[in-house]
Structure formats: C-alpha cells, structure tokens
Amino acid sequence: MNDTIRIVVVGSGYVGLVAAVCFAEMGHSVVCVDNDQQKVDALRGGNCLIHENYLPELLERYRNSRVRFTSDLAEATREAEAIFIAVGTPQSGSGIADLSYVEAVASEIARSLTTYTVIVEKSTVPVYTNEWIRKVMERNGVSQNLFDIVSNPEFLREGTAVRDFLHPDRIVVGTDSERAAMVLSKIYEPLTDGSYYKQPDAIDGFCTSHKPPPLLLTSTKSAEIIKHASNAFLALKISFINAVSNLCEAANADVEQVAQGMGMDSRIGPRFLRPGIGYGGSCFPKDVAAFRCVAEQLGVDFALLSEVETINASQKTRFLDKVRSALWTLRGKKLGVLGLAFKGGTDDIRESPAIELIQMLITEGCSIQAFDPAAMARAEQVLLSGPNLQYMQDAYEAAKDVDALLILTDWAEFSHLDLQRINRLMRYPIVVDGRNLYDPNLMLENGISYFSVGRPTKHHVQEFATVGSH
Numbered sequence: 129m130n131d132t133i134r135i136v137v138v139g140s141g142y143v144g145l146v147a148a149v150c151f152a153e154m155g156h157s158v159v160c161v162d163n164d165q166q167k168v169d170a171l172r173g174g175n176c177l178i179h180e181n182y183l184p185e186l187l188e189r190y191r192n193s194r195v196r197f198t199s200d201l202a203e204a205t206r207e208a209e210a211i212f213i214a215v216g217t218p219q220s221g222s223g224i225a226d227l228s229y230v231e232a233v234a235s236e237i238a239r240s241l242t243t244y245t246v247i248v249e250k251s252t253v254p255v256y257t258n259e260w261i262r263k264v265m266e267r268n269g270v271s272q273n274l275f276d277i278v279s280n281p282e283f284l285r286e287g288t289a290v291r292d293f294l295h296p297d298r299i300v301v302g303t304d305s306e307r308a309a310m311v312l313s314k315i316y317e318p319l320t321d322g323s324y325y326k327q328p329d330a331i332d333g334f335c336t337s338h339k340p341p342p343l344l345l346t347s348t349k350s351a352e353i354i355k356h357a358s359n360a361f362l363a364l365k366i367s368f369i370n371a372v373s374n375l376c377e378a379a380n381a382d383v384e385q386v387a388q389g390m391g392m393d394s395r396i397g398p399r400f401l402r403p404g405i406g407y408g409g410s411c412f413p414k415d416v417a418a419f420r421c422v423a424e425q426l427g428v429d430f431a432l433l434s435e436v437e438t439i440n441a442s443q444k445t446r447f448l449d450k451v452r453s454a455l456w457t458l459r460g461k462k463l464g465v466l467g468l469a470f471k472g473g474t475d476d477i478r479e480s481p482a483i484e485l486i487q488m489l490i491t492e493g494c495s496i497q498a499f500d501p502a503a504m505a506r507a508e509q510v511l512l513s514g515p516n517l518q519y520m521q522d523a524y525e526a527a528k529d530v531d532a533l534l535i536l537t538d539w540a541e542f543s544h545l546d547l548q549r550i551n552r553l554m555r556y557p558i559v560v561d562g563r564n565l566y567d568p569n570l571m572l573e574n575g576i577s578y579f580s581v582g583r584p585t586k587h588h589v590q591e592f593a594t595v596g597s598h
C-alpha cells in the first residue's frame with residue numbers, strides 16, 4: 129500500500145485539473161485551488177469544462193471524496209505536504225514568459241505557510257524561476273527550513289492528457305533537496321513501482337507488459353531547461369518536416385514517404401514528423417519564444433529557434449497560397465472549413481492555426497462555413513458568426529455549395545468522410561487538405577481535385593480541367 133500524500137494543486141486549467149484527478153487516482157488526497165470562482169463552482173458541480181478523454185469519469189469518481197475544489201489558497205496551503213503550481217505562464221509581447229501568475233501564487237503561499245511544505249513548479253517556467261520563488265519566500269519572511277522548491281515539468285498532451293499523465297515516458301524531478309525529492313518520489317510511487325497499473329480499474333492498466341516510468345532526478349535548473357528544450361525540440365521536428373515538405377513540393381516528391389523513411393531510423397523515430405499547417409496550441413508557440421528569450425538573456429546565440437518560428441509562420445501563408453492557386457482568386461469565394469481546434473481530440477483553440485487561417489481568408493474576402501466536433505463553442509467567442517462566417521452542424525453541411533473544402537484540424541472523423549456525398553454537395557469538388565488526411569488516389573477515384581502538403585501534384589491536374597463542367 130502506497131502512502132497517501134496531502135497535495136494542493138493551484139490552477140484548475142488543463143494541467144491543474146488533470147494533475148488533480150490523476151493524483152487522486154493514484155491514491156492521494158487533493159485540494160484543487162483556482163481563483164476563478166465560476167470554475168470552482170462548475171467543477172464542484174461535476175462539469176469539467178474541457179474536452180478530454182477519461183476526465184469526466186475521474187472527476188465524477190473523486191469530486192466528493194479525494195478531490196476538493198476551492199478558491200481559498202491560504203486555507204488549502206496550511207494542510208498541504210506538497211503544493212503544485214499549475215497556473216498559466218503566457219507569452220508577453222516580447223516573447224518572454226509572463227510569470228506574474230506564478231509570482232502571485234508564490235506570494236500567497238508565503239503568507240500562509242506554517243509547516244514544512246514542498247513547493248512544486250508544474251507550470252512551464254524559464255530556468256532560474258525556482259530562485260525567484262525562493263526570493264519571494266524569503267522576502268515574505270518564510271524561514272528556509274519551512275520549504276523546498278522542486279521543478280516537476282509536465283509533458284502531457286491535450287486530447288490524451290489523462291493517459292499521458294498516468295503513463296508518462298519519464299517523470300522529471302528537479303531539486304537540490306533530498307527531503308523534497310523523497311516527497312515527490314512518494315507521490316509518484318504508484319506509477320514508478322508499477323502498482324497502479326495492476327489495479328483492475330486502472331486507466332489503460334490492462335497492459336501487463338507496461339514498464340513503469342523511470343523517475344529522473346536532476347538539479348532544479350536542469351529540470352526547468354528539460355521542459356523548454358523538449359518542447360522546442362518537438363517544435364523543431366515539426367518545422368523540419370514542414371521545410372522538407374516544401375522541398376518535396378518543389379521536387380514533386382512525397383513527404384509522407386520521406387517521413388516514413390526517416391522515421392524508421394530509431395535514432396530519428398516516426399513521431400512528430402507529420403507535415404501540415406504549422407504547430408499551434410497554448411504551448412509550443414509560447415515555449416519556443418520563451419526559450420529563445422532565455423537564450424538571449426543568458427547571452428547564448430540560439431538562432432535555430434528563430435528559424436523554427438519563421439518556418440512555422442510561413443507554413444500558414446504557404447497554405448493560404450495553396451488555396452489561392454487552387455481557386456485562382458479568393459475574393460467572394462465560399463469555403464467550407466473542417467476543424468477549428470489547434471489539433472484533433474481537443475476543444476482548445478488557443479493559437480490554433482485553423483483560427484488564424486480563417487481570419488486571413490475572411491480578410492481576403494472569403495465567406496466561411498466551419499465545423500468542428502468540439503471547439504465551436506470556444507471558437508464562437510473569438511470569431512463571431514456573421515455574413516462571412518457560419519458555424520455548421522456537421523462536415524457535410526460545411527461542404528454544401530462551397531467553392532472548396534479545407535481540412536485544417538486532424539480530427540479522426542474527418543479522415544473517413546463519405547467522399548461521394550462530399551463531391552455531390554460541393555459547388556466545385558476541390559479539397560485543400562492541410563493535414564494530409566487522405567490518400568490522393570482515393571480522392572482522385574471520387575472525382576475530387578485534391579491539394580495536400582508536400583505531395584506530388586499529378587493527382588489533381590487532370591481533374592482540375594474538368595472542374596468547370598461539374
């Protein structure tokens with residue numbers, strides 16, 4: 129039987145909420161704190177507010193037992209053995225991470241600490257943040273032996289967040305204190321000793337061959353850098369394959385074959401080599417920018433990161449050019465758009481390339497019929513519906529009477545549409561796919577002129593000639 133630790137998680141956004149219910153699932157007693165009272169009320173009522181597999185079930189299982197929601201951080205702090213700070217660290221104008229939310233939480237913790245507590249950075253923060261938190265504690269008169277600071281970065285992905293949290297590739301614990309390392313080891317023990325996976329109702333625990341994740345102990349600063357470097361490296365991989373896809377287009381080669389061939393090398397690996405319209409989301413863009421700023425501040429030339437950002441931005445304009453060249457001109461065109469979320473499986477539209485492209489297309493004079501399986505409610509708060517933008521009930525309604533259909537998010541359900549039906553519904557059977565969800569030959573067989581990313585153009589040349597007579 130593993131020890132139960134009293135944990136406080138500050139922030140009930142994607143990471144905070146997932147961490148809270150997963151810690152409960154691991155047997156701990158959790159208080160989840162948010163200063164947004166509406167969120168706290170919704171969570172208490174069992175409404176988890178975000179689209180995430182397993183989250184509703186876990187929230188329902190624990191919200192009246194092992195997880196409590198409150199807006200009172202001071203009261204929660206007094207009971208805690210470990211406090212995980214999981215508030216936002218957004219990008220400020222210059223690219224630097226805005227740490228004001230972290231600072232506000234640290235100050236509030238400092239005013240309430242009465243017994244030894246481990247303060248854990250779960251938010252993604254720049255190197256040296258641990259030292260700033262320590263300074264906040266000291267300035268508020270907190271004795272050094274009342275706290276330790278740990279960096280325990282989170283590597284979950286939206287859409288698979290619960291599974292990622294409970295089945296991580298590794299758990300990184302960065303601290304310069306043995307006592308704090310011991311507390312973190314106890315917290316993660318159900319995963320690292322494999323006992324969680326043997327429970328009959330464990331999430332994806334059926335896989336008996338599952339190897340428990342290693343816990344990597346590092347210095348605090350190394351752990352802070354591990355998180356930024358990991359996200360930047362993944363973004364680099366995406367920008368790299370996007371640059372290769374441009375080269376493939378120029379050479380009339382197939383980037384899917386190239387990525388497959390590269391990915392078979394175990395040193396490269398197949399993941400994060402999907403070309404498209406550029407990475408988005410609340411993390412890669414801001415974390416690459418923040419890491420670039422960290423390098424600048426430390427006097428290190430890391431121009432590679434700027435290049436990753438440049439390629440990413442140009443991938444969207446290249447896609448816009450692709451739509452333009454498929455349609456000749458854009459003004460007055462009616463376009464169907466499949467996907468608003470920054471990737472499939474989530475309702476998150478933060479820094480979504482799909483949203484940016486829709487804005488660009490509306491500026492160019494297009495009108496849009498958009499559909500997303502989960503992100504429409506959030507999108508409507510940013511892009512108001514009006515004469516240039518309508519939200520539709522499903523993919524087929526979005527395709528009705530349009531000059532072209534654009535695929536902007538890699539939702540699984542967009543990859544097996546009834547193509548005959550789509551063809552009949554559209555004014556012109558043109559699909560511009562920013563996610564390479566289809567085999568070009570299948571589109572050809574269904575009479576659709578198909579444009580995708582980094583693949584040979586022979587598949588649409590013949591069809592294009594017949595478009596006008598459709």
Ligand SMILES: NC(=O)C1=CN([C@@H]2O[C@H](COP(=O)(O)OP(=O)(O)OC[C@H]3O[C@@H](n4cnc5c(N)ncnc54)[C@H](O)[C@@H]3O)[C@@H](O)[C@H]2O)C=CC1
Binds near residue numbers: 232285
């Ligand atoms: N979203 C993701 O997939 C991942 C995010 N991260 C990192 O985790 C951190 C949090 O990200 P998200 O969960 O996406 O952010 P979020 O914006 O969804 O949630 C942050 C929450 O903190 C609350 N909050 C802000 N100030 C507070 C305060 N003083 N007291 C109590 N609550 C407060 C907000 O009301 C909000 O509910 C960021 O640093 C992010 O880079 C890391 C891994 C994955």
Ligand SMILES: O=C(O)[C@H]1O[C@H](OP(=O)(O)OP(=O)(O)OC[C@H]2O[C@@H](n3ccc(=O)[nH]c3=O)[C@H](O)[C@@H]2O)[C@H](O)[C@@H](O)[C@@H]1O
Binds near residue numbers: 400409412
């Ligand atoms: O720090 C974070 O917040 C998280 O950021 C990413 O997770 P997430 O943003 O949820 O989503 P990803 O699956 O990484 O996708 C990010 C973006 O890259 C795009 N992408 C991803 C993979 C790929 O091969 N090609 C590609 O264009 C996606 O469409 C999406 O726009 C990382 O994968 C997580 O490990 C990390 O914890």
